[in-house]
Amino acid sequence: MATGPLRDPENRVSPKAVKLWLLEALVGFVLLVSGAVLLARWIPSWSWLPEWLSGNSWLLVAGVLVLATPPLVAEPFVRYAVHRWELSADVVFARSGFLTREWVFVPVSRIQTVDKAQGWFERMLGLATLEIRTASHSGSSTIKGLDYLVAAELAERLARRAEELRDDAT
Amino acid sequence: MSEVPEIATSAPRKLHPKVLLIAPVKMLPSLIVPLVGVLLVGGFSVRSYAFAAFGVLATVVFAVLRWATFNYEIVGDRLEIRRSLVSRSVRTIPLERIRGVDVSTPPMHRLLGLSVVKIDTGAGGKGTEEGELDGVTVQEAERLKSVLLRRARAAHTPLPTALGTAPPGDPTASPGTPSPGAESGAVTSGAGPSAASAGVGDVPGGEEPEERVIFKVPRTWLAYGPLSGAYLLTPFALAGGAIGLSFQWGNELGLGGDLAVSAGQWLWERPYLLLVAAVLLVVAMPFVGVVMYAVFNWDFTLKERGGYLVAERGLVTRRSVSLEARRVRGYEIVDSLAERWKGVARTWAIVTGLGDSETRGQLLPVVPRPVAHEVTDNAVGPFTAPLRPHPPVARNRRLFRAIVPWLVLALAAALAAWVTAQPLWWIPAIAALILAGLGVPLGLDRYRSLGHGYDGRRLSVRSGSVRRAQAVIERRAVVGWRLRQTWFQRRAGVLTLIVGVGAGKGGYEAIDVSEDQSVAFPTEVTPDWLTPFRT
Numbered sequence: 001m002a003t004g005p006l007r008d009p010e011n012r013v014s015p016k017a018v019k020l021w022l023l024e025a026l027v028g029f030v031l032l033v034s035g036a037v038l039l040a041r042w043i044p045s046w047s048w049l050p051e052w053l054s055g056n057s058w059l060l061v062a063g064v065l066v067l068a069t070p071p072l073v074a075e076p077f078v079r080y081a082v083h084r085w086e087l088s089a090d091v092v093f094a095r096s097g098f099l100t101r102e103w104v105f106v107p108v109s110r111i112q113t114v115d116k117a118q119g120w121f122e123r124m125l126g127l128a129t130l131e132i133r134t135a136s137h138s139g140s141s142t143i144k145g146l147d148y149l150v151a152a153e154l155a156e157r158l159a160r161r162a163e164e165l166r167d168d169a170t
Numbered sequence: 171m172s173e174v175p176e177i178a179t180s181a182p183r184k185l186h187p188k189v190l191l192i193a194p195v196k197m198l199p200s201l202i203v204p205l206v207g208v209l210l211v212g213g214f215s216v217r218s219y220a221f222a223a224f225g226v227l228a229t230v231v232f233a234v235l236r237w238a239t240f241n242y243e244i245v246g247d248r249l250e251i252r253r254s255l256v257s258r259s260v261r262t263i264p265l266e267r268i269r270g271v272d273v274s275t276p277p278m279h280r281l282l283g284l285s286v287v288k289i290d291t292g293a294g295g296k297g298t299e300e301g302e303l304d305g306v307t308v309q310e311a312e313r314l315k316s317v318l319l320r321r322a323r324a325a326h327t328p329l330p331t332a333l334g335t336a337p338p339g340d341p342t343a344s345p346g347t348p349s350p351g352a353e354s355g356a357v358t359s360g361a362g363p364s365a366a367s368a369g370v371g372d373v374p375g376g377e378e379p380e381e382r383v384i385f386k387v388p389r390t391w392l393a394y395g396p397l398s399g400a401y402l403l404t405p406f407a408l409a410g411g412a413i414g415l416s417f418q419w420g421n422e423l424g425l426g427g428d429l430a431v432s433a434g435q436w437l438w439e440r441p442y443l444l445l446v447a448a449v450l451l452v453v454a455m456p457f458v459g460v461v462m463y464a465v466f467n468w469d470f471t472l473k474e475r476g477g478y479l480v481a482e483r484g485l486v487t488r489r490s491v492s493l494e495a496r497r498v499r500g501y502e503i504v505d506s507l508a509e510r511w512k513g514v515a516r517t518w519a520i521v522t523g524l525g526d527s528e529t530r531g532q533l534l535p536v537v538p539r540p541v542a543h544e545v546t547d548n549a550v551g552p553f554t555a556p557l558r559p560h561p562p563v564a565r566n567r568r569l570f571r572a573i574v575p576w577l578v579l580a581l582a583a584a585l586a587a588w589v590t591a592q593p594l595w596w597i598p599a600i601a602a603l604i605l606a607g608l609g610v611p612l613g614l615d616r617y618r619s620l621g622h623g624y625d626g627r628r629l630s631v632r633s634g635s636v637r638r639a640q641a642v643i644e645r646r647a648v649v650g651w652r653l654r655q656t657w658f659q660r661r662a663g664v665l666t667l668i669v670g671v672g673a674g675k676g677g678y679e680a681i682d683v684s685e686d687q688s689v690a691f692p693t694e695v696t697p698d699w700l701t702p703f704r705t
Contacts, residue, residue, distance in 0.1 A: 005689040007705045089702045101660070103653040105692065107699050110649040110672070135522070138677025139650025139670020 006103065009086035009093050016125045017083070017145025021076035023121045029072050036064040071098075085143050087154065090165065092132060094141050104141040109165040110134045114158045116151045130155055182241040182252070188282045189305025190233055195278065242303060249289065249318065251301050263289060263301050269497065269523050270478075271315045272530065274489040275308070285311035289318065290530070319478060319492060380476070385545050387470040387537060394536040395463025396456045397508040398516060404462045405454040409447075467535040472545065479519070479549060481532060491530050497522045499647035499673040500628065501533060501546045504639045509536065517542045519549070520643060520674035531674070546642070553628050553642045557621030563662045564682035565617035572609035572616065576602045612636070622667070622680040622687075624695050631669065631680040641678045647671045651692045651699070667691060 043057040075098050082101060085094040090108040095101065115131040122128060128151035130143040146154070239254045244265075251261040272288040279285060285308050289301035306314065396402055437443060468485035474495065482490040500520040509515055517534040533549065534542055543552075580602035587595030615635040622631045629648070632640035650670035659665060664682040671678060683691065693700045 005686060005704055007703055009703070086703070089698065091699050091702065093703050097655075100654060100656045102655075105651040105699050105703075106670075107650065107696075134649040134670060135672025136649050136670040136676040138652050138668045139648075139672070141650070 009084035009095055010088070011085050013080070013083045013085070013143070013145035014127055014147040014150070015080070016127055016147070018076045018080050020121050020125055020127055020145055021079050025072050025075050029068055032068055033061070033064060036061045079145075083143075083145060085146075087158070090161065092141055092158070094143050096142075096144070104139075106132055106134060106139060106141045108158060108161050110139065111158060111162040114155045114162070116155050118148070128152070132158065182243040183310075184241050185237060185303060185305040186284055186307050186310070187237070188284055190230075190237055191282060192278050192284070192305065242301075244317065249301065251303070261301060265318060268318050269494060269521075270492045270530070271318050272489070272491050273311045273315055274484075274487055276487045279305070280488070283308055287311050287314055315492065319494075320476070381480075382474045384472045384474055384479075384548060385534070385541070386472075387467070387535060389469070391514075391535075391537055392464045392467065393460060394509070394512065394514045395467065396459030397506060397512055397514060398463075398536055399506050399508065401459040401462040402455045405451045405458045408458070409451060463535075470535050472533060472549075479533070483535070491532075493519055493521050493531065495549070497673075498550055499671065500641060500643035501550050502639055502641045502674065503542060503546070504637060505539075506637055507635070510638065513539050515539050515542050517546060518674075520641065520647070520671065522647070522673040550642070551628065551644075553623075553625055553630050555623040555625035555630070557623040557630060557632055558687070560617070560620040560622075560680075560682050560687070561664060561684040563684075564620055564664055565614070567658075567662060567664070567682055568616040568620075569610065569613035572613035573606050576606035576609060580606060620681055622683065622691055624691065629669065629691075629695050631667075631678050633679065633681050641674075643669065643671050643673075643678065645695055647673050648696060651696075652677070653688050 040057040040060045043060070079096075079098055082098070083096050085092070087093075087108075092104075092106045092108065092111075094104045094106075096104075111132055111134055113131075113133045115133070116128045117131060118128050126148050128146055128148045130146055130151045132141045132143070134140050143151075236253075236255050240252070242249065242251045244250075247265050249263045249265060249268075251263070253259045268289055270290040272290060273285050274288070275285045284305050287303040287306060289303075303314070465485045467483050470481070470483040473480045473482070475492075477495050479493045479495050479498065480490055481493070482488065498519050498521050502518045502520060503515050504518070505515040514536050515538075516532070516536055518531045519533045521531055534545055537545075546552075580599050583595050583599035583602060587593065587599060612635055616633075619635055619638050620633055623629065624645075628642050628644050630640060630642045632638065648669055649672045652668040652670060653665050654668065655665045659682070662682075663685055665685060665688040667680040667683050667688050668677045669680070670676065680687075680691070689700060689704060693704070
């Protein structure tokens with residue numbers, strides 16, 4: 001998992017995050033499939049399509065199911081393996097992503113605000129998302145799927161440390 | 171404007187009454203259409219004239235009311251803008267938050283000797299936190315500019331304004347210490363000779379900061395304008411706008427769609443007319459481009475005044491944008507293919523907390539490269555290190571991206587031609603094939619552009635071909651790093667490295683660096699941040 005010169009961040013996110021990603025992926029999956037079903041029922045009325053296509057519109061639904069199921073199953077577990085974070089030497093190091101991976105380094109001295117946010121599913125599962133903001137969007141980090149208590153403690157620690165280190169770098 | 175110099179800043183002020191002449195004229199275009207409609211529908215009867223007159227009167231009354239209920243005042247360390255037309259609202263802008271004051275003079279304002287003052291607070295959102303004073307005299311605008319900026323500057327430093335000392339820690343303010351009683355040169359955006367004295371009189375003990383012209387762009391260089399490509403499409407935009415407008419007005423005048431359809435048919439039967447129009451538009455491109463560019467960038471002058479970089483430009487609307495030199499963190503130098511061929515480039519400053527930095531941050535319009543570098547070396551500082559190339563696999567990726575999509579399109583069109591036996595399909599097929607061929611030099615050039623470097627104080631990243639951009643950023647402006655790797659990049663063993671900067675666009679990318687470079691470069695610039703996480 002480590003790419004060449006970088007080591008893994010120390011901490012995994014909460015194991016409950018797997019459920020969170022599964023729920024979120026399911027919502028998208030259901031929307032996608034129901035969209036495909038609606039389209040499949042509508043297609044037979046399109047007169048400009050050749051017979052063999054408009055007659056077999058269920059193929060669309062089947063195709064969507066075949067294509068969308070593997071990522072639905074894989075995403076939560078891949079994400080759980082990839083998403084990790086660490087706070088060392090006054091730098092937050094976080095890794096995230098599924099198909100596209102991201103590594104973010106945010107020094108605590110440049111942090112402007114630390115927020116913790118909870119969506120519906122997150123509240124249900126007792127999870128929280130930590131949003132670490134600097135003056136730049138690219139230099140900001142979002143750590144998802146943390147246990148609520150861990151997130152609260154980390155937010156508190158970051159905010160306190162950021163205040164101690166505050167220098168005028170915007 | 172300032173009859174009472176001592177307390178000039180502590181009484182509510184109104185916009186200049188002359189602005190009342192502007193408001194109804196500005197509203198005219200939106201009035202004409204309904205007016206014409208009323209006149210047409212109602213016939214030329216007394217009643218329709220009454221309606222029309224009522225409309226005009228209402229506009230004027232509205233403008234007067236708005237003027238009468240609007241005032242602004244500098245209260246202590248903040249600027250208050252009050253409106254009480256519909257509901258009472260007070261917008262309070264703390265002076266310390268003011269990042270820049272932007273004075274512009276649209277044509278009608280210029281006729282009347284007025285200016286529009288925009289106050290930039292660097293609040294990310296558009297409009298919410300900004301202040302606009304539309305219609306103060308040119309002198310008042312200059313006074314406001316100097317007072318607001320001086321206060322803003324003073325608020326950043328512990329020194330009280332009354333001492334009239336230039337704030338320390340202002341390395342770029344060249345003759346930063348203003349000589350007592352020195353008046354600003356009256357070269358400022360059409361300001362009358364009284365501008366400087368008004369500024370001096372208003373703040374007791376305050377002095378006008380000295381002004382120095384860093385660079386004035388010669389008029390002959392306006393010819394470089396169309397090379398950027400930005401203004402080349404203006405003939406088409408103008409034609410499109412005219413057609414859209416005629417449709418809209420046609421509808422309002424009851425000329426309806428039938429006429430449009432028949433006009434279209436008439437044109438369709440005479441394709442040579444369309445061809446002539448198209449050729450005319452294409453031929454007009456460079457000329458209209460030069461004219462438009464000249465209108466916006468006429469007499470571009472970059473000055474330095476009391477710790478501010480002031481960029482003035484424009485023929486019809488004269489704009490003056492002030493950037494606090496202390497907040498400049500770097501620059502971005504951009505050139506198109508044609509500009510590179512001519513050896514010219516455009517320059518933007520990378521400034522912290524500047525909203526709308528694309529238009530406001532412009533340091534220089536199209537000027538020869540050496541001149542651009544001279545000015546940026548002066549205003550920001552030189553970047554001396556060479557740019558390091560990115561790994562060869564990045565070249566393959568650039569080539570793939572520049573060629574393959576067109577190749578796929580060509581194949582699809584060829585397939586369609588073969589299946590449908592329609593020879594017309596060969597046209598897009600061949601066009602796509604030509605574009606795929608052009609992708610070879612384009613991809614190679616894109617690869618050649620890629621680079622990153624660090625000279626110990628500033629870092630730089632460069633990318634792009636048709637629009638090549640090189641950003642040079644001070645080390646202290648870096649607030650974080652982000653590495654991104656798509657699935658394809660993972661297979662190729664490269665990453666995109668994004669420098670998080672608390673200024674300008676916020677993030678500057680080094681595309682397709684190798685895995686070693688992706689960690690080595692941030693470690694080189696900010697050693698403390700990444701070392702703990704290296705294997």
